[in-house]
Amino acid sequence: MSRSFPFLLFLALALAACDSGSLDPSTPGNPGVPGQALPGYPVVIDSLWGFIDQEGRIQVTPRFDFAGGFYDSLAAVQQGAQWGYAGPSGALAISAQFDGAGRFAEGLAPVKQGTAWGFVRADGSMAINATYEAARSFAEGRAAVRSSFQWGFIGPGGNAVIQPQYASVSDFSEGLAAVQTPEGWRYIDTEGTTAIAGPYVDAGAFSEGLAPVQIGDAWGYIDTTGNIVLNPTYDEAGPFRADAARVREGELYAYITRDGEYLVIPKVRQAGDFYEGLAAVSFNDHWTYIRRADGLVIRSPRFDTASPFRGGLAQVTIDGEVGYIDASGEFVWAPTY
Incomplete structure (x- = not known):
């Protein structure tokens, strides 16, 4: 897409270590309440990472090799080659023990153990064993996971709600996810039922009731019923934010x-x-x-x-x-x- x-x-380098794609700087994940201060903001001094508050005051003295943003009051941090999670005080809530770490969402975060990905709870216990080639953070009760180079979705208990069968997928948004099939892109609901058949050359996630789709050589927008709302006339199209x-x-x-x-x-x-x-x-x-x-x-x-x-x-x-x-x-x- x-x-x-x-x-x-620097975040691209971290992504190389966290190849689940769950640390994605192009979107802020859960954006929270607009303008409301986060528990901290990662900064780097002399190549070590710590946190400041919204006023720019040092909150956690830099001591990590890398620090990500706070999600669900926890931030992924790197110490040496290992990843863990710090709380707002900078104390490790989950010790640095993983080979990769994604952001928390809906109480779980994707983590890498060896070459496989699973999910950890906020208390540090493993909720879903590391058995996947790649994994992304939960959204709307579903997490995208990859097995044998195919993507599917699991529920918070680790059950395979939608079996791995797609070349690529978006996260769920507004009850729908874009999935790539041999025929092209279409949209499915959270149970895996086709909601919008398409097929489209390419497709993006729904936001504010519309999703960008590529039809032929051009992009337009559809609504959640699959009706074209804006005709395909653009060379590229992104999601709607604030209309x-x-x-x-x-x-x-x-x-x-x-x-x-x-x-x-x-x-x-x-x-x-x-x-x-x-x-x-x-x-x-x-x-x-x-x-x-x-x-x-x-x-x-x-x-x-x-x-x-x-x-x-x-x-x-x-x-x-x-x-x-x-x-x-x-x-x-x-x-x-």
């Missing part, structure tokens, strides 16, 4: 509403989705953010990478150093490494 949001270099979706026409991105109307926002070289009223956009290889409310850029483009806003802050990088800005574009934490 199409993705053009920037991937932070706005990024679409590409030629080499430039714009934003449209669910009625297909263009927002009064400048066309850009690269674009991300709106989170907490802001979206990352790139002008000439440098990134900044635009506001959904008025389309204004919050500061001149200067970032090498820009991640989605979450908990009132966005993580950005300049020359490989990691910092945070607030919704006004001001640094809460100046970039460090």
Whole structure:
């Protein structure tokens, strides 16, 4: 499926260690309450990772080899070659014992033991044994898992609700998941029943009642019944967030509403989705953010990478150093490494 949001270099390295794909920087997972402070925000000082609070004050002195964001009040952290989970105080809630770790969702997180993935509870006990080639975090009571190069879905008890049979899948969203079959992409419900037959050349997840699908050479949008709402006229299309979706026409991105109307926002070289009223956009290889409310850029483009806003802050990088800005574009934490 199409993705053009920037991937932070350091997080891409972590993804290499966590090849389940469960640490995905292109989306913030559970975004939480917009603007509400998270338990902490990972920062790096002298190559060690710790956490700051929303005001930019050191909350946990850097001591980890890597630290991810907080989900369900736990953050994946790396010590040496092993991964565990830290709480807001920085104390290890789950000792560093895994070869990979994904984010917590619905009380469980995918973890890697040797070459296989399973799921751990917040108390550190294994809920689902590590038997899968890859695994992603739970969404709507289902987790995507891969066996023998085929994807299916399990329930929180580890039962195979949908047997591995697909080349690729999206997570469940609004009761539906996109799955790739030999004939093309279609949508299934949480029991595995085909809900929208398609087939489509490509397909994205549902958001705000619509999903981007590729029909022939172009992308459009369908609703949850499979009806085409916006005709396929775009070269690329992303999910709707705050009644706005990024679409590409030629080499430039714009934003449209669910009625297909263009927002009064400048066309850009690269674009991300709106989170907490802001979206990352790139002008000439440098990134900044635009506001959904008025389309204004919050500061001149200067970032090498820009991640989605979450908990009132966005993580950005300049020359490989990691910092945070607030919704006004001001640094809460100046970039460090």
